[in-house]
Amino acid sequence: MIHFYHVTKKFDRYSTALHDVTFQVEKGEFVFLTGASGAGKSTLLKLILRQIRPTEGQIVVNGRNLHSMRRKQIPFFRREIGMVFQDFKLIERMTVFENLSFILTVLNVPPREHKKKAYQALRAVGLHHKLTAYPPQLSGGEQQRVAIARALINDPLVLVADEPTGNLDPDLSSEIVQIFSEANLRGSTVLLATHDRDLIRSSGRRVITLEKGRLVEEKMHTVERSARGESLFGIGSA
Amino acid sequence: MAREFTSSRGEPEVPSNTITYFFREALRRIWVSKRTSFVAVAMIAMSLFILGAFMLVAENLQRAVTRWQGRSRVNVFFENDATPDQIRNVDVYLASHPDLKTRHFVTPAQALAQFKRDFANLSDVVNQLDQNPFPASFEVDVTRGAINPAKFEREIAELRATSGVEQVQYDWEWVKRLERIIDVVNLAGLIAGGILALAAAFTIANVIRLTMMMYREEIEIMRLVGATERIIRGPFLFEGIVQGTVGGVCAVALLFGVFELARRALAPSSSMLWGFLFITFLPWQKIAALIAGGMLAGWLGSWLSVRERVIEEA
Numbered sequence: 001m002i003h004f005y006h007v008t009k010k011f012d013r014y015s016t017a018l019h020d021v022t023f024q025v026e027k028g029e030f031v032f033l034t035g036a037s038g039a040g041k042s043t044l045l046k047l048i049l050r051q052i053r054p055t056e057g058q059i060v061v062n063g064r065n066l067h068s069m070r071r072k073q074i075p076f077f078r079r080e081i082g083m084v085f086q087d088f089k090l091i092e093r094m095t096v097f098e099n100l101s102f103i104l105t106v107l108n109v110p111p112r113e114h115k116k117k118a119y120q121a122l123r124a125v126g127l128h129h130k131l132t133a134y135p136p137q138l139s140g141g142e143q144q145r146v147a148i149a150r151a152l153i154n155d156p157l158v159l160v161a162d163e164p165t166g167n168l169d170p171d172l173s174s175e176i177v178q179i180f181s182e183a184n185l186r187g188s189t190v191l192l193a194t195h196d197r198d199l200i201r202s203s204g205r206r207v208i209t210l211e212k213g214r215l216v217e218e219k220m221h222t223v224e225r226s227a228r229g230e231s232l233f234g235i236g237s238a
Numbered sequence: 239m240a241r242e243f244t245s246s247r248g249e250p251e252v253p254s255n256t257i258t259y260f261f262r263e264a265l266r267r268i269w270v271s272k273r274t275s276f277v278a279v280a281m282i283a284m285s286l287f288i289l290g291a292f293m294l295v296a297e298n299l300q301r302a303v304t305r306w307q308g309r310s311r312v313n314v315f316f317e318n319d320a321t322p323d324q325i326r327n328v329d330v331y332l333a334s335h336p337d338l339k340t341r342h343f344v345t346p347a348q349a350l351a352q353f354k355r356d357f358a359n360l361s362d363v364v365n366q367l368d369q370n371p372f373p374a375s376f377e378v379d380v381t382r383g384a385i386n387p388a389k390f391e392r393e394i395a396e397l398r399a400t401s402g403v404e405q406v407q408y409d410w411e412w413v414k415r416l417e418r419i420i421d422v423v424n425l426a427g428l429i430a431g432g433i434l435a436l437a438a439a440f441t442i443a444n445v446i447r448l449t450m451m452m453y454r455e456e457i458e459i460m461r462l463v464g465a466t467e468r469i470i471r472g473p474f475l476f477e478g479i480v481q482g483t484v485g486g487v488c489a490v491a492l493l494f495g496v497f498e499l500a501r502r503a504l505a506p507s508s509s510m511l512w513g514f515l516f517i518t519f520l521p522w523q524k525i526a527a528l529i530a531g532g533m534l535a536g537w538l539g540s541w542l543s544v545r546e547r548v549i550e551e552a
Contacts, residue, residue: 049462072466079464089459105259106465150463 001027001158001189002048007057009043009213017043019213020057025191030184032200033193035210041193044210045162048191049083050074062157079107082151082188084161088143090135096122096146097131103150121149125179141172148176152183159188165196173199256469264476267449274445275481278539281441282485282532283492285434290493290520290528292427297524298517299420312338312378312408314397324402325374331400332378335393340379346370373404380408435535438485442478442539450474450543471544475537482536486529493528494519 002025009018018040025031035041046052047059050066059066062080069077090099100118101111109117122128125145135143144164151159159180165173177192177199184190194200200207209217268275314328325343332338344352349372354361364371380390398406450457460470501516520528 051462075461075464075466077464078462083462085462089462091456091459093456102460103463105256106460106463106469111258 001025001029001062002191003058003060004044004047005058005060007047007054007059009040009047009052010055016213018047018054018210021210021213021215022057023208023215025189027189028184028187030181030190030203030205031192032203032205032207033191033210034195034197034200034207036195038212039210040213041195041210042162043213045083045160045191045193048158048160049078049081075106079154080157082154082156082159082183084144084147084151084159084164086163086166088135088147090143090146090150092135095132095134096127096138099135099146100150100153103153107154117153118149121153122146124152124182125149141168141176144168144176145179148179152179152188155183155186156188159183159190161190161192163194164192165194165199170198174202177203256472259469260472260476261480263473264480267453267473267477268480271445271449271452274448275477278438278442278445278481278536279485279488281438282435282482282535283488285431285438285535286486286489286528286532287492288434289427289431289531290489291496292423292431293524293528294493294497294520296420296423296427297520299416299423301518303416303420310380310408312380312394312406314376314378314403315405315407316374316402317404318373320374320402320404324400328376328397328400328403331397332376337380337390338378338393342377342379344375344377346372346374349373349375431531435531438482439535439539439542442481442536443542445481446474446478446540446543449477474544475540478536478538478540478543479533480536482532482534482539483529484532485536486532489532490520490525490528 004021004023007018007021008016010016021040021044033041033044043052047054047066048061050069053067061077064073064077066077091102094102097115097118100121101114104114104117105111118131119128122131125148127142127145127149130138130142130146135146138146148161148164151161161180164180165176168176173196180190180192207217207219208215314332316325316328329341329343332341347370350364350370353364353372394406394408397403457470497516497519504516
């Protein structure tokens with residue numbers, strides 16, 4: 001589903017954000033992407049979303065070669081990807097419902113279905129009672145869940161998240177990862193970037209580790225049980 | 239189950255419900271930036287008002303010319319002491335020339351009465367005179383397009399040379415002069431209105447540019463979630479079109495108001511000099527053209543801004 005072949009990204013002559021990165025994420029997989037700050041995680045996600053182009057190498061997402069993708073095709077490609085950003089990227093002047101409704105407008109969903117779909121997406125993240133609230137009126141965790149609802153509203157083929165638990169407490173973090181797990185069970189391929197080691201250790205998922213722009217490790221983590229003997233996610237790996 | 243997208247080709251670039259979205263967003267953005275939008279609308283309205291004023295003057299001049307062209311008049315004025323025989327000779331001359339035979343004799347008394355009717359405010363002046371200053375005359379109606387100009391000039395010269403004839407006047411020279419004036423008015427209107435409309439379009443372009451700066455983050459989010467450039471640009475284009483259209487409607491309303499005021503102000507004096515400039519308002523085709531001009535200027539302004547933005551992003 002996501003294929004990186006010897007991808008290098010340089011922003012200028014002196015800084016290489018990614019160096020010869022090769023990996024694959026298969027359809028239906030749930031993979032963590034980790035690494036310290038500045039390791040190149042965000043650059044890698046930007047490449048997947050075709051916000052930037054690689055300096056060298058090829059990227060294929062859902063069968064599309066991003067290198068040869070024409071500018072006009074990019075919006076349609078992005079509609080196949082649910083993206084969750086660390087800073088949420090919600091439109092602040094719009095209510096929660098309007099934020100979701102805008103995506104549905106982009107996706108050409110008839111307006112009469114917007115309310116129902118928005119409600120369903122928000123119910124999945126437990127925020128169906130916040131339809132008329134504005135993002136600044138919500139807590140960080142709530143805003144992140146709205147962003148997730150927006151990413152999931154169209155059942156995307158690929159779900160990509162950039163530090164979705166970055167600013168959240170552990171309980172809320174595992175709750176949010178569980179939402180991703182449920183989306184993964186419904187068929188979405190998930191790539192979740194995080195530097196939260198605890199979250200990764202308890203996941204039992206494949207982990208790709210970046211260090212100074214290089215892929216240094218790719219391994220499967222065994223599920224660590226909590227003191228009560230439960231997986232932190234409650235759901236097995238895909 | 240995750241939705242399968244096999245190809246984007248069959249998908250419409252602008253979903254059917256986006257026109258409503260464009261319009262709603264455009265109105266909302268105009269409302270949010272009321273002051274700058276007002277400046278843009280005022281600029282468009284002023285430039286179209288000026289263009290419309292030129293069009294209105296030209297329209298009324300053109301009507302006058304058309305009317306005069308259709309039934310031009312030659313006036314043959316007699317000397318005060320012209321004899322009945324001399325008058326009869328002229329009558330016979332006119333009757334023998336097909337171009338001039340549609341004629342009407344005006345006695346001095348009839349000429350005086352006509353003057354008093356046309357210039358009511360000057361009738362007191364005439365009443366103070368000892369004798370009627372108006373000579374007898376023939377009013378000859380000619381169809382301008384139906385005659386040979388060279389032959390006509392020859393006939394006028396012969397009439398002037400006839401004994402008892404004081405003066406022969408005809409209004410073609412005025413018509414020709416008016417036609418030239420109309421051309422100048424139209425050209426001046428087009429140049430002034432065009433320059434101002436262009437300035438207004440650039441004002442709108444700057445207003446839209448400001449709005450786009452305000453919505454920069456939002457635009458970035460829209461791009462990231464898969465909005466096409468057309469969906470992103472649509473509300474801005476509609477914003478310009480709405481501002482231009484409102485400007486056009488305001489210009490027409492203002493022009494009509496000024497026209498009505500001028501007509502009412504000039505009506506009591508029945509001024510022959512200015513009155514004919516305010517006989518009729520613009521026909522609906524020209525009104526529609528003015529509003530369409532506003533719409534076009536608005537579209538041009540917003541198009542310039544969104545185009546720049548796209549180049550910047552490329």
